[in-house]
Amino acid sequence: MSDGDESMSLDQVHIVDDDSDEDDFEPSFIIGQLTIEQAFNDRLLQECFRRAIDDSENESECWRSDNKNRTMIQLVNRRWSLVTKSMCKHLALSRHNMNRYVNLFPTVFNEVTTLEVVSTGDTSLSSSNDIATTVATMLRALTKQTSLSCLDLSMNELSFDNVDTIMGAIKDNNIVLSKKLTKLNLQSNPLGNDGISALCSIFRAPYTSCITELNLQSCDAVDGLELIGEIISKCPTLTTLDWSYNRSDYTSMMALSNGLRATNNIRTLYLKGCDVEGWGALSIGDTLKLNQSLTHIDLSDNFFGDRGINNISTPLVENHSLTHLDVSGNSISVDGFNSIFKSLELNPPLRYLDLSRNSIDSLNLNNLTEAFSKNTTLETLVMSECGLQNHHLDLISMGLKKSRSLTHLDISKNHISIVHPVLAILTSNRSLLHLNLSRCHFDYNSVYIMLHFLCRVPFQLLDQAQGQVTHQVNNVVHGLKYVNLTSRSSYSSANYTNLNRIIKQSQSPMLRVKL
Known part of the structure; x- marks a missing residue:
């Protein structure tokens, strides 16, 4: 790019990748970055950054379209935008910008390992439906080359219907997601028992799952633990379950215990604030005698009193795996x-x-x-x-x-x-x-x-x-x-x-x- 070449289009400018003369060659990326840092004010930098993110084709208001400096800045920022997207590992989207990136997700954002949908405070039914539909579209479009392993949908007011839509997409693309998706966070969504039932469907035959961490904290599911207890034995990869702040009576705790006794894959279990009483604690204590995989249990804020802790502490001597026990706030x-x-x-x-x-x-x-x-x-x-x-x-x-x-x-x-x-x-x-x-x-x-x-x-x-x-x-x-x-x-x-x-x-x- 010579000094006298004042007129050129963006399509005519290329990043040089020739390594034949490394001592004399300074990449255009570096040249452009130094030019921007040394020569241009903050307002222009902000404008360049906005254009890189927006992929805008509009002409700059600062220079004529054939200006060499403008072309260089646009080129560098385009490259920055592509590099940023291609190297992005954690992508956080809101309802307002999800549709814009839905088609780019499986191709441009192919290195993303975590997809997070951030709540915008809009609790309307249409917002939740939009999120569920868009996420389902993105999941169906994933190929075997995807790096996605974590899906975080916490605090988005997702209902049973929304979860059913998303789980349907996971089942439709089970060939890919059964080997990729390892972490699923549905915390603080009003799923209810029906939502938990829809979730459990991805663990039942003919579908398979490689999920290792499942966060269902505060999901308004009173009897959902009965379903979760069933799938624990059907998902040998599941190692961490967070069921905190969901009311769980003795029947629910028995269902959980039966699942834990049938398998030795769960390592970490969160049951904080679940209203576990003395009989529920007895069920957990009996489970500790048989289960030799649990290493962490959080039973804080259940208020089960002396009777509950007696039912847990006595079997501890027969357990050889538990290393972390939280019984704070239990009267x-x-x-x-x-x-x-x-x-x-x-x-x-x-x-x-x-x-x-x-x-x-x-x-x-x-x-x-x-x-x-x-x-x-x-x-x-x-x-x-x-x-x-x-x-x-x-x-x-x-x-x-x-x-x-x-x-x-x-x-x-x-x-x-x-x-x-x-x-x-x-x-x-x-x-x-x-x-x-x-x-x-x-x-x-x-x-x-x-x-x-x-x-x-x-x-x-x-x-x-x-x-x-x-x-x-x-x-x-x-x-x-x-x-x-x-x-x-x-x-x-x-x-x-x-x-x-x-x-x-x-x-x-x-x-x-x-x-």
Whole structure:
């Protein structure tokens, strides 16, 4: 492209791909990019970008159509547009621009692995119907060369009819999608039981599916779990199921349990906020005796109480796969805590246990110390907002003296205020890496002392009998990397300055402290 060649059409300009003279050749893409960055203002850049996205054939208002600079910019932006589309992995569309890209999807966007339909807030029936029809058209057009593996249709007010339309497209193109589509997200759509039934049809013969992750959170399906329990055994690839925030009675839980007992493919199960009661928890507990594939279960916010946790904790000893258990927010009291801690003494494979937002209404945590000292598998324990008191902190401290596995402990937002059990942990436990003590009842003096031990900084305190006494920290052995000491109330400016001064003098270089 010579300087004197002032008149040329876009069709006459080409990107040179000749590699014969690499030392002297600078690609037009780079030349055009540098030209744009160096010579043109923001308004022009915005105009170029808009035209690249729109694929507009309109002439630029800035230059004549035969201007060489205009041609170069248009060429570069066209190439950017094509490269962006061809390399796009995650494509998010709204109802307003879906029709525009429906024909480009299987060809130009051939590298897309995730197709997401973003809600625009339009909850009308016509909007949902448009989305379902367009998605169905796109799915039917996919070929064996497609890279699509994840379809995210969450929060689009899709009804039974809409899901039936989309599932029909998946069945029509089952030859392709049965080997490609691995993740399906229908979260927060009013599918109802009929919508779940339409979904399940893609798992039944003569159709097959390779879906590994299925998100059906908040789908207004009261009895849908009975259908899901059936398909679990018919889809050997399914490893993750999210059924959170769908009411599930004992019959539904039994159907789920029967599916889990018939196969060992499910790894992760979310049943948060499903109104699972004691009998439902019993069904899950019995399943844990037989199923040896589940590694993660989220049963938070079901309020099944001590009876429910007793039905789950006892079978834990017979299970050899479960590593992650969340039973937070279930109205568990001291009896339930003693039950789960008793099971921990026998070393089930649990590595993560969340007991937060339950209420310890008594000082009689008989198994707390033994659970900490005897367990050799648990790595993370969360007991935030459990009503822990100073006596419980003493028990935890005594147990942690012998613990060698626990690395993360969260006892934030509890009624603990004494510092000596914390210091005992810092001078005896080497395994803890993360400690959360935020929003507890420690006063400034307690935090002042804790920081010196955490940071291994010697300090002086006024003793009424001996005057100023220097406290050495040579016996500190902790290996903590993060400690949260956020206070329930604000410190004065002077107090903050003093605490930050201690942190700056820290002799624990790997430690981060949040105040």
